[in-house]
Amino acid sequence: EQLVGTRTDLQNKKILITAGPTREPIDPVRFISNHSSGKMGYSLAEAAVERGGEVILISGPTSLERPAGLYKYVAVETALEMREQVLKFFPWCDVVIKAAAVADYRPKNYSGRKIKKKDAEMVLELEKNPDILKELGEKKDRQVLVGFAAETNDIQKNALEKLNRKNLDLIVVNDVTVEGAGFGVDTNIVKIIHRNGTIEELPKMPKKEVANAILDRILQYLNYS
Numbered sequence: 001e002q003l004v005g006t007r008t009d010l011q012n013k014k015i016l017i018t019a020g021p022t023r024e025p026i027d028p029v030r031f032i033s034n035h036s037s038g039k040m041g042y043s044l045a046e047a048a049v050e051r052g053g054e055v056i057l058i059s060g061p062t063s064l065e066r067p068a069g070l071y072k073y074v075a076v077e078t079a080l081e082m083r084e085q086v087l088k089f090f091p092w093c094d095v096v097i098k099a100a101a102v103a104d105y106r107p108k109n110y111s112g113r114k115i116k117k118k119d120a121e122m123v124l125e126l127e128k129n130p131d132i133l134k135e136l137g138e139k140k141d142r143q144v145l146v147g148f149a150a151e152t153n154d155i156q157k158n159a160l161e162k163l164n165r166k167n168l169d170l171i172v173v174n175d176v177t178v179e180g181a182g183f184g185v186d187t188n189i190v191k192i193i194h195r196n197g198t199i200e201e202l203p204k205m206p207k208k209e210v211a212n213a214i215l216d217r218i219l220q221y222l223n224y225s
């Protein structure tokens with residue numbers, strides 16, 4: 001049994017991880033976002049560093065401490081900024097793990113001035129953000145691509161559909177309505193779905209252990225692709 005931090009099975013592997021939410025500004029004081037804490041992505045980054053990987057962490061706004069030993073850390077706010085950074089580093093990497101919760105929409109018009117309230121109701125127009133992972137799925141040559149899906153219903157069906165639509169090798173899915181699997185907590189209960197249709201159901205585990213389980217699966221794809 002090897003000690004944590006002395007494993008080297010990801011040595012020389014270049015791993016890009018995205019984490020956290022994106023933040024889509026409405027005006028200088030307001031934004032649209034989601035409940036992602038970044039814990040799963042940061043746990044993955046820590047575990048990959050401990051196993052010898054060269055890790056780039058591209059992170060939306062979180063309250064977490066930056067993991068030690070990263071090859072590079074890139075802070076982003078919006079989905080468009082995340083896309084730009086991910087595409088920039090994509091040709092460099094062997095593995096991409098998209099744990100970030102990318103906002104699907106952004107306000108169509110950003111107001112440089114604070115929007116004042118009025119007596120009437122307000123309609124906020126949104127436009128679609130690009131699907132970063134889908135773009136990577138279209139571009140990939142050697143890269144192992146891993147997606148995440150946080151679902152509330154039809155878990156397996158939705159996740160499989162995403163795996164196929166985005167041309168992924170693995171998708172990690174969790175039911176956010178289950179206690180111990182939702183946002184902000186230190187544990188997760190996931191299913192790992194492989195591109196051949198194999199479904200593995202993992203028990204409730206600390207996010208760091210989930211991270212190592214995911215990295216174990218990725219290693220199989222790296223060694224046999």
Ligand code: CTP
Nearest residue numbers: 098099100102129130131132133147148149150
């Ligand atoms: N993703 C992405 N770019 C987006 C939206 C999602 O790269 N604009 C990635 C996420 O990082 C995640 C995976 O795609 O790894 C699945 O995200 P999810 O929100 O579950 O799927 P969507 O395709 O956006 O579908 P929906 O939100 O409608 O369930």
Ligand code: CA
Nearest residue numbers: 101102103104
């Ligand atoms: Ca989405």
